[in-house]
Amino acid sequence: MSDYATVPAVSDGRRPFASIAHPQLPVAAVTALVGFLVLTPLGYLLWRTFFDDGGVSLRYVREAYAVDGLGGMAWTSLLFAAGATALAMLIGVPLAWLIVRTDLPLRRTVLAVALLPLVVPGVLYTIAWIFLASPNAGLINSVAGAGTVDVFGLRGMIVVEAFHAVPLVLLLTAAALRSLDTSLEESALTAGASLPTVVRRITLPLLRPALLAAALVSMISALESFDVPALLGIPGDTWVFTARIFQALQRFPDGIALAGAYALPLLALTCAGAVLLASLTRRRRSYETVTGRGARGRPLPLGRSRWPVFAAVSLYVAIAIVLPMLALGWISTQPYLAAPSGDSLGRASLDGYRDVFDSSVTLRAFRNSLLLATAAATTTVAIGAVVAWFSVRSGVRGRRLADATAFLPLALPGLVLGAALLAFWLRAPWTIYGTLWLLLVAYVTRFLPYGLRTASAAMSQLGQDLEDAAHMSGASWWQTFRRVVLPLAGPGLLAGWIMVVVFAMRELSASIVLYAPGQEVLAVAIWNEFQNGSFRSVGALGVVVSVVSLVLVLAATLLFQRFGRQVSRARG
Numbered sequence: 001m002s003d004y005a006t007v008p009a010v011s012d013g014r015r016p017f018a019s020i021a022h023p024q025l026p027v028a029a030v031t032a033l034v035g036f037l038v039l040t041p042l043g044y045l046l047w048r049t050f051f052d053d054g055g056v057s058l059r060y061v062r063e064a065y066a067v068d069g070l071g072g073m074a075w076t077s078l079l080f081a082a083g084a085t086a087l088a089m090l091i092g093v094p095l096a097w098l099i100v101r102t103d104l105p106l107r108r109t110v111l112a113v114a115l116l117p118l119v120v121p122g123v124l125y126t127i128a129w130i131f132l133a134s135p136n137a138g139l140i141n142s143v144a145g146a147g148t149v150d151v152f153g154l155r156g157m158i159v160v161e162a163f164h165a166v167p168l169v170l171l172l173t174a175a176a177l178r179s180l181d182t183s184l185e186e187s188a189l190t191a192g193a194s195l196p197t198v199v200r201r202i203t204l205p206l207l208r209p210a211l212l213a214a215a216l217v218s219m220i221s222a223l224e225s226f227d228v229p230a231l232l233g234i235p236g237d238t239w240v241f242t243a244r245i246f247q248a249l250q251r252f253p254d255g256i257a258l259a260g261a262y263a264l265p266l267l268a269l270t271c272a273g274a275v276l277l278a279s280l281t282r283r284r285r286s287y288e289t290v291t292g293r294g295a296r297g298r299p300l301p302l303g304r305s306r307w308p309v310f311a312a313v314s315l316y317v318a319i320a321i322v323l324p325m326l327a328l329g330w331i332s333t334q335p336y337l338a339a340p341s342g343d344s345l346g347r348a349s350l351d352g353y354r355d356v357f358d359s360s361v362t363l364r365a366f367r368n369s370l371l372l373a374t375a376a377a378t379t380t381v382a383i384g385a386v387v388a389w390f391s392v393r394s395g396v397r398g399r400r401l402a403d404a405t406a407f408l409p410l411a412l413p414g415l416v417l418g419a420a421l422l423a424f425w426l427r428a429p430w431t432i433y434g435t436l437w438l439l440l441v442a443y444v445t446r447f448l449p450y451g452l453r454t455a456s457a458a459m460s461q462l463g464q465d466l467e468d469a470a471h472m473s474g475a476s477w478w479q480t481f482r483r484v485v486l487p488l489a490g491p492g493l494l495a496g497w498i499m500v501v502v503f504a505m506r507e508l509s510a511s512i513v514l515y516a517p518g519q520e521v522l523a524v525a526i527w528n529e530f531q532n533g534s535f536r537s538v539g540a541l542g543v544v545v546s547v548v549s550l551v552l553v554l555a556a557t558l559l560f561q562r563f564g565r566q567v568s569r570a571r572g
Contacts, residue, residue, distance in 0.1 A: 030386050034406045037445045041420035042412065048423050049260030060254065064244070064261035074265055077240040080157055080229070081222035087162035088218050091316060092169030093211060097203065098313065099170075100177040103299040105310050111174075116321055118167040119549040121506035121523045123227040124542045127530050128324035129160050130231065131331050131539075139327055142339030153236035161228045163320040165218045172217065176210030177203075195300065220273045223266060224413030226509035231530075241266040242509070245415050249422075249513060256423045263416040274411035325546065332539030352540030362541060364518070365525035366548075368436060372521060373504035376443035377451075377497045383444070384451030385459075385493060389485060392459045410449040414509030417446055422513055434516040442510040447500045454496030459489055505549055 052059055065073070098104045099111050117125055132139050133151035141148050150156060184206075188198045204211070229243040241262055248258035302309055330340060333348040356362050387406055409417065421442055425433045432438045470480040486493070508523035515524050522545055529538045 030383060030390075031401055031405065034383065034387065034448070037441065037448070038405055038408050038412075041417070041424040041445075044424040044427075045256070045260045045263070045416070045420035048257045049264070052257070060257040060261045061264070064248070064258050070265060073239060073241060073244065074269075076154070076238060077223060077266070077269070080154060080161070080233075080238075080240055081219050083154075083158035084161035084165060084222045085215055085218040087158060088165035088169050089211070089215055091162070091320075092166045092214070093173050093207075095166070095313065095316070096170045096173035096177060097199070098309065100174050101203070101300050102302050102309075103306065104302065104313065105306065110313060110317065111170075113317055113321055114170060115167045116325075116546075116550065117164050118171075119502055119506070120542075120546050121227075121508065121526060122164055122225070123231070123508050123523050123526050123530075124328070124506075124538075124545060125164050125324060126160055126227050126231045127526070127538055128327050128542065129156075131327040131337065131535070132323060134337075137337050139330070139337075139339050152232050154233070154238045156236070157228050157232045157238065160232060161222050161225055164228075165221060166320065168221070169214045169218055172214040173207065173210060176207055189300070195302075198300075216273050216276055220270050220410065223270050223273070224415070224509070226413075226415050226512070227527075242413060242415050245413075245419065246512070249419060256419055259416075259419045260423075263413070263419065266413055267411065267416065270413060271411040274407070325543075328539045328542040328546070330539070331535055332543050334536060334539075337535050352536040353544070355537050356540045356544055359537075361520060362525055365520045365522050368439075368519060369505055369522040372436060372439055372443055373501045375440055376447060376504045377500035379440075379444045380447050380451035380500050381455065381493050381497045383448065384453075384455035384496065385486065385489070386481075387452055388455035388459045389481065392456050406448050406452045408449075409445050409447075412446070414442075414446055414507065415513060417442060418510035418513030421445075421510075433514075434519065436519055438514050439511060439519065439521065442514055443504050443507065446507070446510055447503055450499055450503065451496045454492055454499065455489070459485075459492075502549070 049060055050056055050058070095110075095114060099107045099114075104110065129151050130138070133141070133149045133156065135141060135147050135150040135152065138149070138151070151160065184202050188202055189195070193201075224242065226242045226246065229238070229240045230246055232238075233240060233243050234247075244262045245259045245266075248262055249255045251258060331337065332352045333350065334344060335347060335349075335351075338344040338347075384406070412420075421438065422433070425431050425438055432441070470484050506523060507521070508527065511521050511524050512527060515521065520528070522541075526538060526541055526545070529541060
């Protein structure tokens with residue numbers, strides 16, 4: 001049977017690829033690879049959960065929910081996720097509107113600082129808040145009095161998770177705002193409408209799909225969050241699904257089966273959110289805008305409220321970003337947790353930084369994280385580009401199967417994915433457990449939806465004339481894909497690559513389950529140092545990680561902008 005098949009003409013409003021031969025073998029190979037990465041470990045985890053002594057059993061399900069009860073844990077998990085999402089939306093959406101649409105002072109500086117938590121590992125950001133708001137030894141309570149603020153428990157979990165989710169809401173909302181036409185807002189203001197009325201009657205209705213997508217992404221992210229529930233929930237005796245999964249994995253020999261039982265409701269909740277998000281994405285193609293004219297309007301004037309609004313934004317930045325970073329910097333100079341004072345200033349030193357750079361574990365964790373992040377980003381974007389081309393730009397039968405399967409990991413919390421991979425590879429005839437290969441498999445599987453979505457958006461924006469011309473000139477599909485499609489889609493693919501690198505550098509939930517001694521990554525190294533009580537090393541490592549992550553993102557962004565200008569000139 002030939003590996004190539006001619007695609008019939010399609011009638012979707014675009015000129016079809018009627019004359020181009022598409023290789024069926026790559027379609028089957030990529031679909032099989034994606035299916036193996038996603039479905040095999042999940043199926044094995046479910047098998048371990050429901051089969052015991054050769055037969056079907058609900059033993060582990062009954063045992064899992066004998067203590068907390070399914071209803072109580074589900075309610076706490078939903079309350080945590082919903083509260084964090086609501087707070088993140090209340091902060092992120094107005095902040096995005098102020099930065100994109102108004103004459104807020106120092107808008108670019110505010111945007112750059114507000115996005116900083118996006119590149120800081122979640123475990124590090126959570127630890128910074130423990131340094132700040134621990135009820136007895138936190139820096140805030142050391143100054144204001146013990147018990148003034150308490151970061152542990154459900155309320156603290158909601159606030160910290162929301163602060164960490166605000167940059168994601170900000171990015172998604174800002175992207176939607178930039179694509180909207182400002183003429184309607186300007187016309188309403190000219191007609192005498194007040195600014196709050198314009199926002200309520202015009203801007204928010206136009207943003208409704210983007211806001212729903214941002215809320216769903218935040219909700220899914222909070223449901224699968226591990227670092228905040230583990231560090232702030234367990235000490236406060238507040239249990240959500242991810243915290244119980246982590247606790248179950250410490251139990252031998254049936255910890256994986258118990259973890260699978262705890263994962264079932266969490267999978268159902270995240271799957272529901274992922275299906276809603278996929279449905280919303282299909283209804284609203286990423287390359288469409290409200291109009292192609294007038295999108296670059298004048299900033300809306302804030303008038304007399306300009307500087308009070310800037311003061312409110314500055315207060316948020318100070319509380320959510322500057323204070324945690326200052327806390328890490330201060331702790332990195334102290335031999336133990338202590339509030340700023342004359343005595344503690346006299347004890348300040350840079351020994352923590354020397355410990356970080358002299359530690360073979362830390363240096364190895366840096367190397368492993370960089371290696372895994374770049375390898376995972378490259379692999380993810382490569383698979384995503386092939387899947388996106390076949391699903392978006394071809395008429396090959398079954399083209400949506402790989403796309404749908406690759407989107408499934410969005411519904412798999414990192415802790416669940418780690419447990420599933422652990423369950424599978426411990427029993428596989430050839431094992432990669434205890435090596436970086438297993439972490440790479442986890443990262444590629446976990447971040448595949450992000451690489452695929454950015455690749456799909458990039459492919460959707462391409463015309464097909466050059467591909468037709470290449471095929472008519474005798475080029476094979478692979479030659480056309482490599483020399484025509486990839487260069488033209490390069491800026492979008494590079495944006496996805498940068499996103500996956502950032503996410504992989506800060507990943508903890510799957511890594512904490514799968515790493516072996518000698519194979520630590522940055523987030524795991526930070527976690528271990530904190531659990532060992534090495535607060536000074538945690539602070540120093542946090543400062544170094546934040547600076548390195550920020551430099552990498554800035555360098556990648558400059559590269560992205562330069563590459564985008566080169567492609568624009570090539571298209572012209």
